[in-house]
Amino acid sequence: MMRTRSLAFLPLIALAGCDMAPKHVRPAGDVPTTLPQGGVYRPASPAAADPTTIAWRDFFTDDSLRQVIALGLENNRDLRIAAGNVLQARAQYRVQRADLLPTLNGTASATFTNSPLGLSGTGTGTGTGTGTGTGTGTGVSTGAAGGATTSTDTIKIYQANIGLSAFEIDLFGRVRNLTKAALEQYLATEEGQRSTRITLIGEIATAYVTLAADQERLAVAHETLKSFEESLRLTRAQFRIGIASELEARQSETNYEGAKNDAAALDAQIAQDQNALNLLVGTTVPAELLPRELGDKALTIRDLPAGLSSEVLQRRPDVLQAEHQLMAQNANIGAARAAFFPQISLTATFGTISTALSGLFASGSDAWTVAPSAVLPIFDFGRNQNNLRYAKASRDVAVATYERTLQTAFREVADALAQRSTIDAQIGARERRANAAAVAARLADARYRAGVDSFLTSLDAQRTSYAANLDLTQTRLTRATNLVTLYRTLGGGLN
Template identity: 35%
Template sequence: MSNINLVKNTLSFFTLPFVLSACVNLQSPEPAEHANIPLSFYSSTNGQSIAQQSYKTFISDQRLLQVIQLALDNNRDLRTAVLNIQKAQQQYQITQNDQLPNIGVSASVIREIDSFKNPNNPYSTYQVGVGFTDYELDLWGRLKSLKDSALNQYLATQNNRDAVQISLIAQVSNAWLNYALASAQLKLAEQTVQTQLQSYEMIKKRFKAGVDNELPLHQSEILLETSRNDVANFKTQILQAENLLNLLVGQQVPKNLLSDQSIASISNETVFTTGLPSDLLNNRPDLKAAQYQLRAAGANIGVAKARLFPNITLTATTGFASTQLKELFNAQSFSWSIGPSLDLPIWDWGTRKAGVKISEIEQQTALAQYEKTIQTAFREVNDALATKMFISDRISAQERLVKSTYRSFQLSQNRFKSGLDSYLAVLDSERSTYAAKQNLLVLQQAKLNNQIELYKSLGGGLEH
């Protein structure tokens, strides 16, 4: 055999499996979802969705942006999500490689005796070859379906990582705002304690002088101790907010990046546009991840169906074999072997068919989860919009309430000093003023939290 013929035979031998492995696609088509979602958001504003903005553009406070960057660098949940992407990428690579034969080189020396030819004269056989073992001919698309499933799982994992980042930015922002709110509430409570302590001392003197009875003294003491309890409570809330922030960030947050007073604004935006409902499907990575999971389930049906058909694998080698080492690489020593293996399901008590049904049920489950994810996303946006619709009205009403209660407090003091009313009216109006101011801080905080929630629910939080 000439060297040219040797090369031709070798190339023909190795291309044969690829010619035989023309695939049949048994995957199930992606079913249409019926999420029954509204055609539009209520109380939405026309224009490009704020989710199209990078969080670095949407958030205006530079201290918060630095805290968010620390979280993106150190948060353990986000780090786990990145590792999951790397794992899914390697799993996809494995399924892709399974479509190709694993080619290896082998060499052996065998010392043996042929009892029929010459039982008293052992001889050696030298062999060198290249080949592959158990290469599956993907006639029914099983390996291709496995690859498609792994690819969609990988893409779903990538979007899950983006969803984790969006959630992390919102959590860090809210925790940072909660720290500022607790600090502002603490200052107000401490100021109130000082004012009420002065009132208590004054009433105590009046009681000892016999001007007032014992009731105003105890009423004043109740108000004072309530405010002292609030001081301790807000100090606890500050520490807890800091602990949560440190957990989310993954390290100790520097004090200079925290705010010890209420935050007036968190974004430069004045109009919070939502875009079209269809934009939500493109902007929210959790919706994309659910869709990729649905596609992966469809590919798994193809895997299960392929198991109903015969499975053919090849084992083949080509190389040289000789009983003389010096003649091992001569053309006359060339040898090859090929051996197909057939796995034909005949009777398995319905196990393979049950596998198909299970994969079809899993696809329906993935479809239901996808539809639920879409419905949940629209609900989150509409909930945020519902809060946004009336939060300004609530704040305006609360501001008027603060002015009214403070004016009532001033009038009560004047009437008390004029001898027209007892000090109980002063204590009651003072308590109302303090509660109104605390509630105003809470509502102002809720407005900022709502802006973060709307940005998050629309899919904002990535760099564009």
């Protein structure tokens, strides 16, 4: 008989070691194994360091920019929100993890009960007595009809117990999988915080170089404005004495007012740039840390590696976050499957009981109870089945989210690499164009003053030089933001 009972428990013991959650397999994401190479992309540079190992303090070489980024990491509110989300997720995980172990509770109680102990009704008694002498007597005693005699006492019971209540014996992994799901959500939130940190560093750097570029544009606008003002003064003077036509004076005025408008617009744009930078940093950036111009000064290291494997993207925090969320959904499937099996729980107490407080811990006062229970779902109107369907659908969404995140990461890096491959050539062309336009403007002005060319030629040359300098500044800004973008999209910037 004992052997038969042991065999009956074998399937239950086997299930106790099972995990009903699907095994995690990292989705491929349908991206190439290597980042783009050949054509517009630079050849591989194996000597360059892995960007994920380059600390942001090493990547950014400008000291003022480093100080601004440090201020942002200390004060930015989005980063504080992300840190708070991590603390919340960690606390939720620890709450769920506590269900793996029984919760012990200590209780103490005293009960006092007062109730009647006896009742008396009609009674009859007969007695016979014999004495020495001559006489016999008989006596009869009759109680009063309907009379009652009551006596009361107080019953006292003292108890002290320690035990556990409804502790689930996790034979089918429901609680374990719920705990794993909470853990993966916590880890996903941590990766989300890291992603927020990297994004913040990139956004601060981009806002900083944008402010620097606008400061440089404003300087170009003011310098051009002076040149246009001189031309306007000259043409107006010539118009008054009849040397120049009103058309030339009006054309010169058009150039001057256009540059004046540009300068005013850039003043407003610079104020907005500072507001944006202050918001990112979370406090007012000291004036001494603000850039004055972009120039050709390197704010970052000059080069980042090319020809990397696309596996580097799987170390990006946002990709890791999506993967942890996928693993959490797999665990939720395991918990949903376990809900179809019996839920076994145990309630047990051990303590002491006595009718006197002084005897509460005396010998022989021990008391204990053990109450196992099992609940098997029989008919729940499809609740468990639809919970499982929901968990599977959530897993499918998590798979698609992971794949989309990986594909987006690949596209961001590929775009940055494509731009990086040609940006130096663009800078060189813009610099040569700006130099040539400046020379052409000087020559055209000299020829106009000498009466060789018309004022229109000089006017066009001035406008071309102005536009060329603005384009050069814009291309320098593109180069600066491109390296920041590439560094961020490759997952650098944590230390």
